[in-house]
Amino acid sequence: MTTTRTSPSLNTRIDSLDAAAKSDTYIGHKGAEIFHDLMRHHGVRQIFGYPGGAILPVFDAIFESPHFQFILTRHEQGAGHMAEGYARATGKPGVVLVTSGPGATNVVTPMQDALMDGTPLVVFSGQVATPSIGSDAFQEADVTGITRPCTKWNTLVKDVRDLPRKINEAFHIAMSGRPGPVLVDLPKDVTAATLKEAVAVEPHLPGYHIRQLGTSDELAKAAEMINIAQRPVFYVGQGVIQSRGWDTLRQIAIAANIPVTTTLQGLGAFDETHPLSLHMLGMHGSAYANWAMQRSDCIIAVGARFDDRITGRISGFAPEAQRAAREGRGGIIHFDIAPEQIGKNVPTTLGIEGDARKNLEAIAPMIESRDRAEWIAQIAEWKAQYPFRYKRDDRPGHMKPQQVIEELYKQTGGDAIVVTGVGQHQMWAAQFYQYKHPMQWITSGGLGTMGYGVPASIGAKLGRPDKTVVDIDGDGSFCMTAMEMATAAQYGIGAKILILNNDFQGMVKQWQDLFYEERYSHTEMHNPDFKALAEAMHCHGVRCESSEELPAKMAEFLECDGPVVGDFLVEKHEHVWPMVPAGASLDEMQLGVVGEPEA
Amino acid sequence: MSNEETSGPILKHVIAALVANEPGVLSNVAGMFAARGFNIDSLVVGRTENPELSRMTIVVSGTMDTLDQVRKQLLRLVQVVKVVDYVGTDYVERDLMLVRVSAEPGKRREVIELSDMFRARIVDVGREELMIELSGKEEKLEAFVDLLQPYGIIELARTGLIAMPRSEKVEGKTPVRRATTAGAGISGPSTTAKSDVDLKDLPPG
Numbered sequence: 150m151t152t153t154r155t156s157p158s159l160n161t162r163i164d165s166l167d168a169a170a171k172s173d174t175y176i177g178h179k180g181a182e183i184f185h186d187l188m189r190h191h192g193v194r195q196i197f198g199y200p201g202g203a204i205l206p207v208f209d210a211i212f213e214s215p216h217f218q219f220i221l222t223r224h225e226q227g228a229g230h231m232a233e234g235y236a237r238a239t240g241k242p243g244v245v246l247v248t249s250g251p252g253a254t255n256v257v258t259p260m261q262d263a264l265m266d267g268t269p270l271v272v273f274s275g276q277v278a279t280p281s282i283g284s285d286a287f288q289e290a291d292v293t294g295i296t297r298p299c300t301k302w303n304t305l306v307k308d309v310r311d312l313p314r315k316i317n318e319a320f321h322i323a324m325s326g327r328p329g330p331v332l333v334d335l336p337k338d339v340t341a342a343t344l345k346e347a348v349a350v351e352p353h354l355p356g357y358h359i360r361q362l363g364t365s366d367e368l369a370k371a372a373e374m375i376n377i378a379q380r381p382v383f384y385v386g387q388g389v390i391q392s393r394g395w396d397t398l399r400q401i402a403i404a405a406n407i408p409v410t411t412t413l414q415g416l417g418a419f420d421e422t423h424p425l426s427l428h429m430l431g432m433h434g435s436a437y438a439n440w441a442m443q444r445s446d447c448i449i450a451v452g453a454r455f456d457d458r459i460t461g462r463i464s465g466f467a468p469e470a471q472r473a474a475r476e477g478r479g480g481i482i483h484f485d486i487a488p489e490q491i492g493k494n495v496p497t498t499l500g501i502e503g504d505a506r507k508n509l510e511a512i513a514p515m516i517e518s519r520d521r522a523e524w525i526a527q528i529a530e531w532k533a534q535y536p537f538r539y540k541r542d543d544r545p546g547h548m549k550p551q552q553v554i555e556e557l558y559k560q561t562g563g564d565a566i567v568v569t570g571v572g573q574h575q576m577w578a579a580q581f582y583q584y585k586h587p588m589q590w591i592t593s594g595g596l597g598t599m600g601y602g603v604p605a606s607i608g609a610k611l612g613r614p615d616k617t618v619v620d621i622d623g624d625g626s627f628c629m630t631a632m633e634m635a636t637a638a639q640y641g642i643g644a645k646i647l648i649l650n651n652d653f654q655g656m657v658k659q660w661q662d663l664f665y666e667e668r669y670s671h672t673e674m675h676n677p678d679f680k681a682l683a684e685a686m687h688c689h690g691v692r693c694e695s696s697e698e699l700p701a702k703m704a705e706f707l708e709c710d711g712p713v714v715g716d717f718l719v720e721k722h723e724h725v726w727p728m729v730p731a732g733a734s735l736d737e738m739q740l741g742v743v744g745e746p747e748a
Numbered sequence: 749m750s751n752e753e754t755s756g757p758i759l760k761h762v763i764a765a766l767v768a769n770e771p772g773v774l775s776n777v778a779g780m781f782a783a784r785g786f787n788i789d790s791l792v793v794g795r796t797e798n799p800e801l802s803r804m805t806i807v808v809s810g811t812m813d814t815l816d817q818v819r820k821q822l823l824r825l826v827q828v829v830k831v832v833d834y835v836g837t838d839y840v841e842r843d844l845m846l847v848r849v850s851a852e853p854g855k856r857r858e859v860i861e862l863s864d865m866f867r868a869r870i871v872d873v874g875r876e877e878l879m880i881e882l883s884g885k886e887e888k889l890e891a892f893v894d895l896l897q898p899y900g901i902i903e904l905a906r907t908g909l910i911a912m913p914r915s916e917k918v919e920g921k922t923p924v925r926r927a928t929t930a931g932a933g934i935s936g937p938s939t940t941a942k943s944d945v946d947l948k949d950l951p952p953g
Contacts, residue, residue, distance in 0.1 A: 158913060159766050159830050161798035293772055298779055302826040305771070322826060355800075356768060356829035489820035492813065 169349040172313075176347060180309045180340035181210035184273070187316045189216040193244050195235060195611050196220070197228035201248025202288060204275025206340040208246075220611070220640060223632040225252050227604040229259020230630070233268045234605030237591040238566055239612035240391070242269040242323045249275040250288030253334075254295060258598060260330040261299040265595025266414060267387060269328035271319050272300075278338040279307055292334050301329035309342040313350040321352045326359040327487040328391060359486065363501035363508055370499055371449075371482050372515035378447030378479050380469070380524045381407045384430065384459075387414035388452010388486060390587040394506030395419065398451065401513050406521040408528050410438035412453050413594045417584040422563075427528070428537070431459040432729045433576040437531035439727070439735040444469050444527075446479035452486070452505040455494040456595065465734025466495060474498040484508050535727075535740065537580040542720060545695040550574060550649040550719040552696055554581040556703045557619060557647065565617040566591065566609050570602035570626025573655035576725045578621040600629030606644040607637050607712075617707065619645045624676050625654040627714075631682065637712035638687035645706065646683075646714045651721045652676055659724050683714035691715040756811040760789070762834045762841060762911045763806045763818065768827040769799065776825055777804065786810065786818050790908035801829065805910045834911055841911040844883045846871070847893070850900035851878045859899055866892050877902060 175183050184207055188196065197220045200208045211219060222228040225247045232243025243263075247253055253274035263270040277286040293305045302322045306315050312335075319331045363371070375381055389398055395418050402409050402425050409419040410427035419426055430438035442448060448470045453459070460466040473479030480498025483491050484505055491500035501508055539551040554577055557565070563583055568591040569575040575592055584590050591609055593601040606620035627648050637644050654672040661669055680690030689709040693702035693716070706715040726741025767773045774793055781788050789807040796803050808818060815833055822831045851859045856878065863870060863880050866888065872879035882892055886909060893904070 159764050159803070159832055161766060161796045161801050161803075163798070163800065163829060165798075165800060294775065297772065297776055298783055354826060356766075356823075357826050487824070489817065489824050491820075493817060496813075 163355040164353075166349060166353045169351065169353055171347040172350045173347040174350070175313055175344045177343065177345075179206070179210070179343050180312050180335070181206040183309075183312050183344065184316065184335070184340065185210045185214060185216070187313060188244070191320050192241070193217050195608075196244045196246050197222055197231045197235075197608065198246035199225050199228060199248065199252060201250075201252050201275060203249035203277055203337045204246065204252070204273075204335065204340075206337060207273070207275070207335065210340075218611075218640075219246075220636065222604070222636050224630070225255035226258055226600070227630055227633040227636065229256045229270070229272070230262070230598070230601050230604035231608035231611075231633070231636075232270055233259055233263055233266075233601075234568060234591055234608030235612040236269050236608075237605070238588055238609035238616075238618075240393075240588065241612070242271050242320060242328075243608065245270065245272040247272070247274050248288065249277055249292070250290045252288075253292040253332075254290055257296060257299055258596075260296060260332065262593050262596040262598045262601065263330040264299055264301065266593065267327045267329060267391065269323040270330035271323050272330060272332040274332060274334050275340075276305065276334045276336040279336045280338070282336065292332070296332050299330070300332050303332040303334070305334040305336070306339050307336065309339050309344050310346065310348045312339065312344070313348060314353060317350060318352040318354060322354070322357065327388075327485075327490075360488070360502045361507055362503045362511060363484075367499065367501045368508065368511050369515065371501060372512045374447055374479060374482060374499065375405065375407070375449060375512075376515075376517045376519075378445075378473075379521065380441075380445045381405070381447040381449060381521075382427070382441045382445040383407050383409040383419075384412075384442065384448050384450045384453055385409055385415045385418050386412040386451065386453025387418075388484070388505040389415060389418040389509075390452075392452065392486070392504045392506035393587075394451070394504075394509050395587050397506060397509040397513055401509065401516050404518045405516050406519055406525055407449070408441060408525070410434070410441065412456070412459060413579055413592060415453060416579060416590040417587045420585045421583040422585060424529070427532075429579050430735075431456075432461070432731075433580070433725050433727065435537060435580075436535040436727050436738060436740060437528060439729065439738050440531055441528060442467055443735050446470055446473040448481045450481060450483045450485075450497075451509065452484065454485070454490045455483075457494070460495060460735070461729045461737070462732055462734040463495060465736060470498075471496075539723070541696065543696045545697075546718060547720045548693075548696045548699065548718065549723060550577050550651070550717075551581045551723075553647070553649060553693075553699065553703075553717050553719065554578055554621065556699050557621070558582045560700075560703050560707055561617055561619070565589075565619045566613060568592065568602050568606035568609055568618065568620040570620070570622040570629075571597045571599045572623045572626060572657075573659060573723070573725050574621055574623040574626070574649040576656075577649070580725075582621075599623075599626040602626055603630045603644075603646060604633045604636075606646065607633060607642050610642050610644045617645065618643075619647055622646055622648050623655060624648055624650040624652060624674055624679075627679070628674070628676070632686075634683060634686045634688050634712060634714065641711055643709075643711050643713075645709070645712075647706065648679055648714065648716050649719050650676065650679065650716050651719050651723075653721055655721075655723075656725070658721075662722075662724065663730075679714055679716040689713035693717045756813065758809055758811060759815075759835055760807060760809050761815045761818075762839065762909065763808060763815075763822070763831060764834065764911060765804045765806065765822055765831045766796070766801050766829040767804055768829065769795070769802045770827055773802070773827045774804075776827060777806075777822065780821055780825060781808075781818075784817070784821055786814070792908040792910055794910070805908070807909050832913075834913060837913055839911050839913045841885055841909050842883050843886050843889050843909045844881070844907040845889050845893075845904065846879060846881055847896065847904045848877055848879045848902040849896050850876060850902060852876045855899060859896070862892075862895055868892065
């Protein structure tokens with residue numbers, strides 16, 4: 150990495166807030182009314198949350214609002230994940246409104262989840278009145294302090310004159326650059342106060358600049374590296390989806406015959422049914438994607454962050470690309486909107502800061518068509534030899550989870566929006582459903598938040614009512630946020646929850662099987678009757694106990710109108726393969742013992 | 749960079765940052781350093797001539813790769829407006845110290861002479877003690893503290909380091925890369941840094 154040394158003086162000339170243009174739009178409006186009007190201004194159609202004392206002025210102002218629907222969740226964590234699911238399905242920010250103290254602290258998990266996965270979330274929390282701040286008042290918590298490390302930005306609005314500008318800043322920051330969660334803390338006296346003067350309303354963020362495009366030198370160098378590469382591979386993350394760069398990616402990949410692997414969050418950025426697709430890479434990625442990364446002389450990372458689940462042991466990562474870099478004929482190119490992601494985990498040969506789509510569009514005309522026959526043949530051979538696989542078992546009680554997902558894929562024509570919890574079911578959902586479209590896949594990756602699936606699928610269904618939305622969930626994950634099915638029932642939101650029920654925290658069990666001599670320390674679940682539970686919450690319930698009844702039960706599950714929980718009883722002792730053990734390099738991937746797939 | 753991949757020499761870096769003068773910004777910066785596992789040797793915050801901005805001077809040790817990450821992670825914070833790393837450039841650094849030292853009438857002359865040699869100022873005189881003010885590079889302050897130790901240091905406070913680049917018009921000076929891990933914490937002087945004193949940092953005479 151080279152650092153250019155220019156004259157490093159730090160002059161303090163910035164545009165002053167005092168000199169900013171002022172607007173009289175909100176004179177005479179109360180803080181809560183300003184909030185309401187700005188939601189309309191930002192095109193907010195759904196707000197998720199829960200009322201409480203400190204936020205009551207705002208709830209009063211939005212009563213019977215014609216501008217948006219308020220979704221009353223059963224827990225503020227549910228509100229946060231619903232907003233995330235909504236954001237991921239629509240590309241718009243998810244908006245949350247909660248009260249002070251526990252209302253706000255319950256959103257900490259969704260905010261950290263959104264921070265790690267780059268999901269735009271705008272959270273408004275009530276706060277005790279400004280004179281009471283710091284007095285340990287009822288339902289007081291230092292929310293800006295607590296949420297500082299789990300937000301992209303947060304602010305405590307101490308004066309109604311700052312409110313319109315801070316709300317606009319919140320939406321701007323959540324949606325720009327690498328998107329993320331922001332929080333605006335609203336003391337009760339500020340939302341109740343009336344604005345009496347003209348104020349600045351436009352964002353005033355002198356330290357916030359997002360670079361959109363690499364330099365022409367960088368882009369030319371990238372194109373040259375790609376053109377001379379013999380075994381290039383695209384390694385693509387969610388940045389391609391968020392920048393809407395999937396068409397350009399496809400165009401370059403096909404013209405230059407560059408295979409494409411995606412991260413967990415990048416699923417859908419490239420049509421997985423295309424021969425150039427390598428599917429997901431990493432710890433539970435495909436054997437061929439991991440081998441392609443290790444053999445490639447030029448890795449083109451686009452909007453992906455070299456997570457430890459992707460790289461395995463860093464010192465053993467991408468040896469051929471590192472060698473090519475030393476010999477000046479290839480290496481790792483990293484396109485990312487967030488400069489801190491470049492070179493963070495893995496040394497890059499060429500880092501290009503900016504928007505993924507804009508940079509791909511800029512290099513597309515410079516990329517030469519190539520057939521790369523040898524490389525493509527090698528990949529086709531790997532794909533044929535080592536597909537994701539499992540061995541069917543038709544005995545009752547031993548139905549394989551992978552088979553359930555394949556049946557879902559078949560019956561939905563591959564067109565459903567798939568949401569997940571966290572664990573084995575999540576990895577099988579990533580492996581055995583083929584994602585053809587961006588924003589078709591919604592999952593908690595970085596934080597690995599169990600309980601994400603139920604609320605996120607409700608949010609996704611609200612955002613995309615035209616689509617079938619299925620949460621492929623585990624019994625453990627489902628139980629963490631299952632009460633949100635009551636929210637789905639209250640508003641008639643037709644999210645479909647497909648539980649792969651093995652009465653275990655399956656992924657932890659898998660590690661206990663492999664590394665802790667099958668000592669199942671606190672991983673077995675004694676579950677409720679999920680069908681009855683669903684029905685008690687005014688949802689449909691379906692139960693499927695064997696592969697024999699799978700097609701009919703899946704059809705019944707998919708045909709239900711309104712929210713439905715499907716309890717699919719599956720084999721306990723199934724493992725997710727392939728697997729790169731923690732601390733191993735991608736080459737040391739274990740393919741697993743799955744037997745021969747049935748013809 | 750992950751630890752296993754960090755390579756290259758460990759250098760002391762002086763980073764200056766302009767930040768929005770808002771509540772929570774110090775906590776935000778300090779929290780980021782803690783969360784990312786970067787070690788701060790010293791951190792100073794003060795006002796600037798622009799009331800909307802404060803200036804932070806942060807001393808942190810690490811490889812060039814680590815410091816590249818420090819700089820980027822700082823810039824990622826919305827309230828951070830500008831960041832400069834002075835490593836490899838020619839800059840002036842200053843630390844200000846107040847120290848109360850025992851100086852009974854018989855020893856007072858010696859302490860005053862020592863202070864004169866360092867161009868320190870006596871700012872308060874008591875029956876049996878002196879308060880001395882000294883500013884300069886960290887190494888100079890540490891050398892002075894070492895020499896005062898035998899007399900008995902009663903109380904000591906340091907501001908931590910601030911820095912500014914020299915004008916580019918000065919010629920004939922090559923940028924200096926300092927390879928030292930010495931650096932005083934904000935809580936007091938380092939007692940292990942005595943061997944790092946460079947004679948040219950000492951006052952003339």
